[in-house]
Amino acid sequence: MTVGISLNISSTLLSIIVGLFLGLIISIVYLLITPRNDRSPNFAVSLVVLPAIVTVIILLVGGNLARAFSLAGVFTLVRFRSVPGDSKDITFVFFAMAAGLTSGMGYLTLGAAITILLCFVFVVFHKIGFGVMKQKEKRLRITIPEDMNFEGAFDDLFEKYTNGWSMQKVRTSNLGTLYEITYHIILKEKVSEKEFIDELRCRNGNLNIMLSMMETNSQQF
Template identity: 25%
Template sequence: MGNEVTNFNDILKNSFLNESMFGNLSAIDILLGLLTAFMTGAFIYFIYKITYKGVLYSPSFNLTLLIMTMITALVIMTISTNVVLSLGMVGALSIVRFRTAIKDPLDVVFMFWAIAAGISSGAGLYLLTFIGAIVIGIVIFVLSRKKHTDIVYLLVIHYTEEANDEVKRELQKLNYTLKSKVVRKKHIELTAEIGLKIDNTSFMDKLGELNGVQDVSLVQYNGDYAV
């Protein structure tokens, strides 16, 4: 009677030793998964290239997105054939640390997109991979082409103390936010954030004509760095 009693540990052990826990992938399944990952990664590569709005386009990062999609698919196909191996791989991947700084938040979106596409490709969900890629690609493309009513710029002015009042008077005519002001031996550097609906920069000529103003610079600003 005692030998017939099966506890939870025995069930778990028998489950892991069962042959059904180990699967095999055919060469066709592997090629289809990698081909789907490659096609989706190439589509992500194309969308990233035509919608990039940052300071400096990085071909190496874009290529990384394509390769990441294929590698993720390969990892998913590997762990899907062996439950024991999947647990070990999860532990191995948990110690990986990526220290590369991501300057553009949209780059993180593309990285998650590449990983998600690789997961669905490796799991054999080819229709989901293609439909998801098309829908996400259209959304990113449409939003990237949307025109903003206000374009934000940084206005940098170098002037002496004698022009301080006149500079303030001219700045009051603009919708500006003071970002920084540095004073060095009666020489002042003022940085202000302004929003312009059209490319009307006539105010720069007025500022440049003031006595004591040395130079006036205007650069586009996206929230993190100037363009």
């Protein structure tokens, strides 16, 4: 039995099922490599369904010219995710659409092979921490008395405990009787943060010291 001119029910259903299966694999990999707090359940479901939707579009339009115009419309969906998401989310959207293209055009084995290969690449890059900053970037805030010269006051300790530092901000506090200095530092590997802070406390008269993580918008892949 056929639908329209060239669609066969059994082959159409098989392509859609394969598209859903490939989308499920892609969605599982997305959940595996994305931190729990950054996961979007709705996006994970969308990744499952998107290849099947693209498969249906490719099956329905038929013909290279019609397929080209339909793909232009499908790829505009990327903007839907690119506005609130990040580069990894956009990559998964393209990934899911590519899987839908292969199943919609009948390359089921090729689509499965490519999906498994790329999912393997995603997982490997995530496990090895590819592209993730290995050095420990920190924000250091030190309070010193007004009669202490803060210029170069801690340079020897920074050379001992860090691979680099830069002064970010200086401001007065407590009606001008104290200075609060903010540094961006990169701690050396295997250094004791407690020892570092203890030596700073001895230098600044045991006033407040705060060591915190640098705020960043970057995410692990």
